[in-house]
Amino acid sequence: MLEIKNLHARIAEDGTEIIRGLNLTVKAGEVAAIMGPNGSGKSTLSYILSGREDYEVTEGEILYNGENILELEASERAAKGIFLAFQYPVEIPGVATMQFLKVAMNEQRKYRGEDELTTPEFMRRVKEAAAELKIAPEMLRRPLNVGFSGGEKKRAEILQMALLEPKLCVLDETDSGLDIDALKIVADGVNALRSPDRAVIVITHYQRLLDYIVPDTVHVLYKGQVIKSGDKTLAHELEANGYADIIEAAA
Amino acid sequence: MNMQQAIKMTAAETALVDAYTAQIGDLPGDGAVLSVRDTLVHELKTAGLPTRRVESWHYTDLRTLLRAVPAADPSAFAERVEALVSGATVFSVRNGHADFKGNAPEGVTIRSYTDSLLDGSAAAGLAVLGTDDAIGRINGGLVRGGLELSIADGTELEDPLEIQLVQSLGQAHTRFPVSFGANTKATVIERHLSTNAAESLISSVSDITVGEGADITWIILQQQGAADTHLGQIRFDLAADAKLHLFIINAGGKLVRQEIHGKTSGEGADFKLRGINLLGGESHTDVTFTLGHNVPHTTSTEVIRNVVFDRAKGVFQGKILVAKDAQKTDAKMACNTLLLSDDADLSAKPELEIFADDVQCGHGATVADIDHTQLFYLMARGIPENKARAMLVNAFVAEIVEELDDEPLVEALESVISTWLDKHA
Numbered sequence: 001m002l003e004i005k006n007l008h009a010r011i012a013e014d015g016t017e018i019i020r021g022l023n024l025t026v027k028a029g030e031v032a033a034i035m036g037p038n039g040s041g042k043s044t045l046s047y048i049l050s051g052r053e054d055y056e057v058t059e060g061e062i063l064y065n066g067e068n069i070l071e072l073e074a075s076e077r078a079a080k081g082i083f084l085a086f087q088y089p090v091e092i093p094g095v096a097t098m099q100f101l102k103v104a105m106n107e108q109r110k111y112r113g114e115d116e117l118t119t120p121e122f123m124r125r126v127k128e129a130a131a132e133l134k135i136a137p138e139m140l141r142r143p144l145n146v147g148f149s150g151g152e153k154k155r156a157e158i159l160q161m162a163l164l165e166p167k168l169c170v171l172d173e174t175d176s177g178l179d180i181d182a183l184k185i186v187a188d189g190v191n192a193l194r195s196p197d198r199a200v201i202v203i204t205h206y207q208r209l210l211d212y213i214v215p216d217t218v219h220v221l222y223k224g225q226v227i228k229s230g231d232k233t234l235a236h237e238l239e240a241n242g243y244a245d246i247i248e249a250a251a
Numbered sequence: 252m253n254m255q256q257a258i259k260m261t262a263a264e265t266a267l268v269d270a271y272t273a274q275i276g277d278l279p280g281d282g283a284v285l286s287v288r289d290t291l292v293h294e295l296k297t298a299g300l301p302t303r304r305v306e307s308w309h310y311t312d313l314r315t316l317l318r319a320v321p322a323a324d325p326s327a328f329a330e331r332v333e334a335l336v337s338g339a340t341v342f343s344v345r346n347g348h349a350d351f352k353g354n355a356p357e358g359v360t361i362r363s364y365t366d367s368l369l370d371g372s373a374a375a376g377l378a379v380l381g382t383d384d385a386i387g388r389i390n391g392g393l394v395r396g397g398l399e400l401s402i403a404d405g406t407e408l409e410d411p412l413e414i415q416l417v418q419s420l421g422q423a424h425t426r427f428p429v430s431f432g433a434n435t436k437a438t439v440i441e442r443h444l445s446t447n448a449a450e451s452l453i454s455s456v457s458d459i460t461v462g463e464g465a466d467i468t469w470i471i472l473q474q475q476g477a478a479d480t481h482l483g484q485i486r487f488d489l490a491a492d493a494k495l496h497l498f499i500i501n502a503g504g505k506l507v508r509q510e511i512h513g514k515t516s517g518e519g520a521d522f523k524l525r526g527i528n529l530l531g532g533e534s535h536t537d538v539t540f541t542l543g544h545n546v547p548h549t550t551s552t553e554v555i556r557n558v559v560f561d562r563a564k565g566v567f568q569g570k571i572l573v574a575k576d577a578q579k580t581d582a583k584m585a586c587n588t589l590l591l592s593d594d595a596d597l598s599a600k601p602e603l604e605i606f607a608d609d610v611q612c613g614h615g616a617t618v619a620d621i622d623h624t625q626l627f628y629l630m631a632r633g634i635p636e637n638k639a640r641a642m643l644v645n646a647f648v649a650e651i652v653e654e655l656d657d658e659p660l661v662e663a664l665e666s667v668i669s670t671w672l673d674k675h676a
Contacts, residue, residue, distance in 0.1 A: 050631050054623075078633035090628040094646025100629075103642070108633035143646075160632065 001199045002026040002049075002168055007060035009048050009224075018044045018055070020224035026168075026217075029196040033210055033235060034203045036221035037243050042203045043087060045221070046172040049201075050084040051077045064168065078104075079111035081167030085157040085174050092144040097156070100144045101126060105163060129162040133189050150177035158189040169193065169200045175209035187212030207239035220246055258299050266320035268296050270422065271392055279395060281371035291379065291392040298382075305383045310566040310598045311537040313385060316506050317480060321421050321450045329419040329446050335472065336659045338410040339440065342398055345416075347423025347453075349396045358406030358435075364397035364426050376428060376458060380512055386482045390424050390454040397426040397455075404432035404462065411438040411470075411660065418475065420449035426456045433462040433490075438657065439469050443483070445476035445503070454482040461493040463517060468496045468655070472667065474503040477532060484510040489549075491517025498655065499526040499538065500664065502671045507536040514542065515549035515577075524553040527648045529668065530563035530595070531675040537566035544573045544580040544610075553584040556648050559595035560675050568600045569614070575606040584614040589621065589647055641672050 002025065009019040018041045026032045036042050048055050049062065051074030061068050069077055092100070106116040117125070130140060133155050145153055154174055161169055171190065175183055190200065190213050202213055210218075210232065218234040219226045220243070227250035228234065238246070260268070271278075271292045280288060300317060301308035329345040342361070343350045355361045367373035377394075379387035398414065414427060431437060441457060453475070461467050475481050481504045489495055501507055513522060522542060530536050542551055557565045565588070573580045586599045601614035621643050629639035645668060652664050 052627050052631075073636065074627060074630035075633050075635045075639070078631055084631050086628065086631075090625050092625050092628070092643070092646060094648075094650040095642055100632075100642075103638070104629075104632040104634055107635060107638065111633065111635075164633065 001028045001030075001065060002201075003063040005061050005063070007048070007062065008058045009044065009055050010058060012054055012056045018224055019048065021060070022221075022225055024219060024226055026199045026201060028199055030217060031194065031200045031202065031213060031215045033215035033218045034201060034221055035205070035218060035235065035238055040221045041224040042221055043172055046084055046170045046201075046203055049170055050074055050082060075107070076111065078164070078166075079108040083161050083164055083166030083169050085154075085161060085169065085171045087173040087176060089145045089148075089153040089157055091146045093146050095144045097140045097142060097144050098126070101160065101163060104160070108164060125163060129159055132162070132192070133159050134185055135159055151179065151182035154178055154182065154186055155189070158186055162189060162193060167198055169198065170203065171200065172203045173205065174202070175204055175206065183209065184212060207235045210235050222247055222250065258297070260296070260299065261314060261317075263317040263320045264295065264299055264314075266322070267389060267393070268292060270320070270323065274393075278393070279365045279368040281369060281374075283371045283374035284368050284377065287374055287377045288392050291377070291388045295388050295392065301383055301385050307383050307539060307568065308385070310568070310600070311508055311535065313508070316535060320452050323423075324421040327419050327421055329417040332415065332417060332444060334413050334415075335440055335442060335663045336411060339413040340410065341413045341415050343415050343417070344397070344425055346418055346421065347396055347425055349398050349425070351398055356408055356410070356412075358403040359408070359412070360401045360403070362399040364399050364428070365395065367399055367428075368394070373426075373428075376426075380486070386454055386484045386508065386510060387456065389482060390426065390456045390484070393422075393424040393454070394426050394456075395424060400427070400429040402429075402431045402435045402437055405434050406432065407436040408438070411440050413440040413442060416441075416443045416453070416455065417446055418444070418451045418453055418479070419446045420451050422452040424454045427458065429457065429459045431459065431461045431465045431467050434464040435462065436466045437468070438660070439467070441469065441471045443471075443473045443475055443481060445474070445479055448476055448478060450478040451476070452480040452482070455484070457485045459485070460488045461490060461495050463490045464492045465490070466494045468498065468657075470660075470664075471497070471499045471509065472664070473499075473501045473507065473509065474667070475507075476503060477505055477534070479504050480506045482508050484512070487513040489513070489515045489517065489520035489522060492519035493517065494521045494523075496523045496655075497525070499524070500529070500667065501527070501536050501538070502529045502667060504536065505532075505534050507534070509538050511538070511540040514545050515551075516545060518546055518548040520546075520549045522549075522551040524551070524555075525651045525654060526553075526555040526567075527651065527668070528555070528557045528565050528567075529648075529671045529675070530558065530565050531560040533562050535564045535566075537568070539566070539568040541570045541572065542582075544571065544577045544582060546574070547576060547578045547580070549577065550581040552582070554651055555586045556651060557586070557588040557597055558591065558644055558648060559588065559597055560591045562592070562594040563596070565597040567597070568602075570602040570604065571612060571614075573603070573605040573607050573610050573612065577607050578609045580607060580610040580612065582610070582612045586616040587647075588616075588618045589644060590618055591620070591644070641669075645669060645672055
């Protein structure tokens with residue numbers, strides 16, 4: 001589903017190279033965890049996948065279902081099924097949450113040549129998905145992410161993911177700022193979306209989230225490269241011994 | 252040498268004076284009114300239109316910007332349009348001619364302003380606010396019609412009153428003295444529209460007094476054509492415990508100056524100004540505001556949001572004066588701007604003049620572009636860039652529309668805004 005080949009990328013503004021020859025393959029149905037110390041390029045990778053313009057790819061390619069997506073706008077990538085759950089969901093005063101959800105769902109459908117949802121159908125879907133994630137209707141009446149607690153923001157991200165039904169989900173530090181109850185709700189939400197035709201990339205600092213969203217593969221990112229890949233035991237190893245050994249071995 | 256004779260009149264000045272001369276004998280008014288008119292037009296002739304050297308016109312050099320004045324065409328026809336919100340009582344003013352035969356709701360008395368000119372009762376109100384009151388001068392010299400409304404004490408109107416000014420071409424000069432009695436509650440929509448692309452010039456002065464304990468919402472919705480000149484002025488005077496929520500949307504016109512001049516005359520008075528300026532093309536739009544907090548214990552807040560596209564130019568001047576005796580005044584003014592093109596321009600000049608020592612006053616101004624993080628967030632959910640931008644611009648202004656506690660009105664105004672944005676963004 002996703003193939004990243006020799007990717008090099010830098011911050012557009014100052015030219016700082018962040019990703020330095022990254023290779024990664026994620027198959028349909030796979031849950032891949034990407035771990036790594038601070039500053040290793042994890043969040044940058046998630047932004048590059050979703051098409052943020054603050055980064056510039058200087059070399060390599062990203063193939064999504066065989067198609068090079070680097071020339072596509074963020075909105076086109078989203079409509080093709082790439083979803084980024086933000087580490088820091090953005091507050092937008094003046095945009096109603098429901099209006100936002102409806103526009104996002106319908107714009108994606110329009111892009112794919114599907115009919116727009118009717119309002120009753122839209123309402124039904126939101127209601128159902130919100131109930132699963134224990135999101136109160138009052139929350140959906142507020143402006144987008146405004147006044148949401150940390151946990152509410154993360155749940156709102158997963159709600160969007162459930163409604164948009166993406167094919168490739170990228171979760172950027174979704175566990176940060178969550179207490180254990182919120183973490184379980186979010187993990188259940190993600191697990192409910194696991195399916196043979198959907199891939200999930202979980203970016204995280206800690207093993208903790210991976211107890212709830214169990215990965216098929218684990219990749220260690222360091223200085224903009226994947227320096228080691230393995231199965232879920234690699235995450236346990238990291239938790240016990242830290243990154244130092246692996247970094248040394250790769251050097 | 253006489254300096255006054257040294258001024259060479261511009262085409263626009265000549266046209267305005269000629270319009271007056273051509274109508275002498277035909278303009279409504281008794282002796283007193285005609286004498287005020289003569290004085291005003293004489294001042295216009297000798298002083299000319301204001302230039303940037305006049306402080307309050309510094310950013311809007313009317314003498315340069317007003318190139319021409321379209322001639323009045325008495326035979327021109329303008330059609331009524333649907334009320335902005337259903338249920339509203341519409342008072343139709345077409346090409347400057349007021350139709351006051353409609354059924355006014357109970358508690359509302361309506362009179363033709365032309366009659367007040369004819370019997371002279373309008374004469375005192377024609378006085379200008381000061382030497383640089385060019386709008387008062389042009390309007391006072393040439394005004395032919397309008398409406399006088401008086402709302403009886405204790406009247407609470409459920410549905411809005413809409414003063415609907417439709418202009419097809421040429422020029423029109425109108426006036427609306429409105430008095431709200433004690434403890435009245437009402438919403439008035441002053442709506443300026445144009446039916447076609449032909450050039451027109453209008454001047455319109457609303458002069459309102461708000462009685463004790465009254466709670467009034469006044470909306471000015473300016474949607475004139477891209478070739479039009481709009482010279483608007485609203486004056487207000489608030490009695491004790493009176494509340495006025497003035498909401499102004501500029502979404503049209505080529506050359507627009509909307510002035511707001513008010514004062515608080517009774518303790519407990521509260522004034523709220525909310526303004527949205529949607530500016531595009533080559534337009535020039537100036538909102539100039541002065542408020543005198545003249546007595547103790549009065550409050551005001553002013554929030555102006557400007558959205559500037561293309562080569563448009565916006566101006567906001569806001570001046571709050573707190574008199575020596577006006578202790579415990581609480582006044583806050585903010586002007587926030589989204590500049591959406593490199594050639595867009597906005598000048599903001601907030602001023603406070605405070606003579607009392609126990610007050611809370613503040614002002615702030617910001618200018619920014621679309622927030623890129625917000626834009627990326629929306630796009631990352633599949634919303635194309637154009638649409639995402641429009642949503643963010645809309646959000647920037649929608650926040651203050653929602654302060655209006657009237658669902659149908661909020662919806663109607665939001666639709667005006669999104670229609671404008673769809674066309675310009």
